Amino acid sequence: MHTPKPRRSDATKAAILAAARRRFGAEGYDRATIRAIAADAGIDPSMVMRYFGSKEELFATAVDVPYRLPELESVPPAEIGEAVVRRMFALWEGDPAVLARLRRAVNDPEAAERMRGVIQDEFAAVVRAFVADEAEVRRRAGLVATQILGISLCRYILEVPDVAAMDVEELAASYGPTIQRYLAEPLP
Amino acid sequence: MHTPKPRRSDATKAAILAAARRRFGAEGYDRATIRAIAADAGIDPSMVMRYFGSKEELFATAVDVPYRLPELESVPPAEIGEAVVRRMFALWEGDPAVLARLRRAVNDPEAAERMRGVIQDEFAAVVRAFVADEAEVRRRAGLVATQILGISLCRYILEVPDVAAMDVEELAASYGPTIQRYLAEPLP
DNA sequence: ACTGTTTGCCAACGGTTGTTGGCATCATAG
DNA sequence: CTATGATGCCAACAACCGTTGGCAAACAGT
Numbered sequence: 001m002h003t004p005k006p007r008r009s010d011a012t013k014a015a016i017l018a019a020a021r022r023r024f025g026a027e028g029y030d031r032a033t034i035r036a037i038a039a040d041a042g043i044d045p046s047m048v049m050r051y052f053g054s055k056e057e058l059f060a061t062a063v064d065v066p067y068r069l070p071e072l073e074s075v076p077p078a079e080i081g082e083a084v085v086r087r088m089f090a091l092w093e094g095d096p097a098v099l100a101r102l103r104r105a106v107n108d109p110e111a112a113e114r115m116r117g118v119i120q121d122e123f124a125a126v127v128r129a130f131v132a133d134e135a136e137v138r139r140r141a142g143l144v145a146t147q148i149l150g151i152s153l154c155r156y157i158l159e160v161p162d163v164a165a166m167d168v169e170e171l172a173a174s175y176g177p178t179i180q181r182y183l184a185e186p187l188p
Numbered sequence: 189m190h191t192p193k194p195r196r197s198d199a200t201k202a203a204i205l206a207a208a209r210r211r212f213g214a215e216g217y218d219r220a221t222i223r224a225i226a227a228d229a230g231i232d233p234s235m236v237m238r239y240f241g242s243k244e245e246l247f248a249t250a251v252d253v254p255y256r257l258p259e260l261e262s263v264p265p266a267e268i269g270e271a272v273v274r275r276m277f278a279l280w281e282g283d284p285a286v287l288a289r290l291r292r293a294v295n296d297p298e299a300a301e302r303m304r305g306v307i308q309d310e311f312a313a314v315v316r317a318f319v320a321d322e323a324e325v326r327r328r329a330g331l332v333a334t335q336i337l338g339i340s341l342c343r344y345i346l347e348v349p350d351v352a353a354m355d356v357e358e359l360a361a362s363y364g365p366t367i368q369r370y371l372a373e374p375l376p
Numbered sequence: 377a378c379t380g381t382t383t384g385c386c387a388a389c390g391g392t393t394g395t396t397g398g399c400a401t402c403a404t405a406g
Numbered sequence: 407c408t409a410t411g412a413t414g415c416c417a418a419c420a421a422c423c424g425t426t427g428g429c430a431a432a433c434a435g436t
Contacts, residue, residue: 008433009383028295030218034424044385049425105346106294107216112346119348142342142350143362149346150338154330158293158300158337160307162330173376174331178366188361196403197413222394232415237395 013051015041020062025096028103029059029111059104063097067122072129081180082172084126088148089168092156099156102149119145130184143182147175201239203229208250213284216291217247217299247292251285255310260317269368270360272314276336277356280344287344290337307333318372331370335363 019040023032034055038045052058069091075083092098105115124141131137151171154163166174207228211220222243226233240246257279263271280286293303311329319325339359342348354362 007382012383031295033422035422043383045424046386046426047384050383055424103294106291106341107219115346116348119346139350142348145348146338146342146351146363147335147366148338149341150334150336153294153337153341154334158303158307160304160330160333162327163334170376175334178335178369181366188358195412200413221392223392231413233394234396234416235414238413243394 009051012041012043012047016043016048016051016058017062020058021096021100024059024062024100025103028107029100030107034058059100063100065095065097067091067098067118069122069126072126077184078180079176080130080183081178082176084144084179084183085148085172085175086168089151089171092152093168099152102152103157123148127183136187139187140182144179147178147182151175197239200229200231200235204231204236204239204246205250208246209284209288212247212250212288213291216295217288218295222246247288251288253283253285255279255286255306257310257314260314265372266368267364268318268371269366270364272332272367272371273336273360273363274356277339277359280340281356287340290340291345311336315371324375327375328370332367335366335370339363 016037019037020032023037023040026032034048035045037058038048041048048055048058052061069084069087072080072083072087101111101115104111106112119141120138123145124137127137127140127144131140151163154160155166156164204225207225208220211225211228214220222236223233225246226236236243236246240249257272257275260268260271260275289299289303292299294300307329308326311333312325315325315328315332319328339351342351343354344352
């Protein structure tokens with residue numbers, strides 16, 4: 001396994017991807033134009049097409065970051081709620097690609113389908129540590145999703161001042177108990 | 189005060205508004221085209237312009253429904269959380285215009301600004317019944333907003349199956365305690 | 377130094393969108 | 407019945423978008 005010879009265009013590709021992630025995260029797929037991304041990267045729009053094939057492929061490449069939530073096995077059961085919030089938003093703060101995917105899921109039914117898949121896979125995986133019955137797992141995963149995505153919506157998209165001003169620790173303290181309840185306490 | 193003479197075009201205007209509300213709610217402002225709305229209403233796109241001036245004015249007219257949450261004074265304090273959820277989603281279920289406004293707030297910064305205003309006015313008004321300190325009112329209104337808008341996002345936009353399948357009573361039972369806590373219980 | 381490949385820009389196409397002006401048709405007041 | 411305004415459609419414009427093809431310059435291997 002050897003690294004392929006570095007090409008001169010690698011820097012350009014990286015600049016395009018960085019600009020794409022920023023634009024897709026801030027403006028969404030539709031409003032982020034190839035022309036604007038190219039201008040941010042300081043090159044011609046046609047270069048984007050040459051290196052990434054199409055706008056759709058550029059988006060797929062730009063947001064293709066693994067989504068795995070870190071392991072939670074070492075966390076005491078009573079603190080799982082806070083831990084989930086903490087690690088979830090460490091992810092959101094670190095990479096605008098996650099935001100770009102949520103923005104797209106809002107506007108594109110196909111992307112919404114993929115987001116449903118993430119909820120039923122990644123979110124449900126967290127719940128499965130507490131619950132055996134698979135129907136109940138899905139139901140609790142849905143509860144968790146409403147609160148987590150609601151925070152993301154208000155914080156990164158609507159930019160509600162009192163939600164956007166909190167740091168991750170404050171988020172964990174405020175919303176940890178809610179997630180804890182959705183994960184483990186009896187359902188109505 | 190007398191009603192102005194009914195015109196023959198009133199039916200057309202109503203058909204346009206109905207189609208606009210449906211399209212704006214289902215596809216959002218950008219993807220809902222004047223041509224599609226006109227086709228739904230069975231008339232020519234230019235008629236939309238004649239009767240409403242511009243796409244922007246059409247949207248403003250279509251979603252101009254009062255947003256007032258019904259009074260909560262007759263509700264026992266311990267059941268306020270459930271009551272808020274119940275009445276909030278009675279509103280969402282009844283009129284696609286509310287959904288259209290959320291969809292637009294996601295894509296348009298100016299609409300997001302208006303949505304922040306709604307949160308700081310309507311949502312905060314509910315909280316003010318429980319809390320005196322104005323900073324705490326805004327903070328609790330933010331907490332409530334994340335959960336309510338998160339449900340709306342997962343239910344009407346992402347269409348997460350387990351969230352979309354619930355009826356309003358199930359929503360009230362599942363999320364009422366959370367809202368109750370955000371409204372009245374001590375903050376961390 | 378020469379040749380082929382890579383990197384970049386420019387101009388343009390085809391499609392979609394909001395928007396406009398003109399022209400036919402219908403209803404209604406006089 | 408006639409004249410006037412309301413109602414509707416058609417065609418087109420201007421702007422923007424993703425996308426394409428061709429051409430100049432820079433580079434790399436020999």
